[in-house]
Amino acid sequence: MTTARLLACLLALVSLSTVAGSAADNTPAPAPSSAPQPPTKHFLIVLRLVPRLHDEKSWTDADKSAVGQHFKRLQAAVATGQVVLAGRTEEPLAKTFGLVVFSAADEAAAREFMLGDPCVAQGVMTGTLHPYGLALRAK
Template sequence: MDLQPFIYVLRLVPTYHHEENWTEEARNIVGTHFRYLQDYQKQGVLIMAGRTSPVDETTFGIVVFQAATEEAAREIMRNDPAVVGGVMTAELFPFHVALLGS
């Protein structure tokens, strides 16, 4: 089965737009989120992930990855610890690579 590229866009919930609102629990959730993405990188599913700076109301992250179906992609997104833990919201999009650098 061919894998298709997808992207999900992550946004911090408004509480975390300000550094002083970050709790130890939220930081731990983001650490677990990072390890979750690393696992997909090791499996060859993750193409790239990152976020914009600084951390404020304009901040967003992206996860570019491959999945067999849109439902499989949605499950990866829904199970992201940052989403499950309520630190971030996510929105999924099918993604078509037009150009790719080395």
């Protein structure tokens, strides 16, 4: 399987796990807390492959492993409700980019989440963080 197909499959699985998780989740919502909760802030990470990985032949096993760890981390964050959406464009490696919309307490926590991504930490992808106003959301 080519690296581009591997990435596309991994990100498609994120989408499927989100749909399957929401369909299978029949647990009742917890009772509302009387303590005021801080407003949820949303952020957007734009992920891009580093230039050396624009050619599939340049991918090492370590690069592929980082993508697998990245995917597992996103799956876990979807399961907890932190990640709202994750995916990538379906373009050649030199043009593609990924998006992650997620919640965090503040910009420092959001930056920590981004920098803790295995692909960012291991130099497979670069990430740019943006505050994000989530206006509409599917239920």
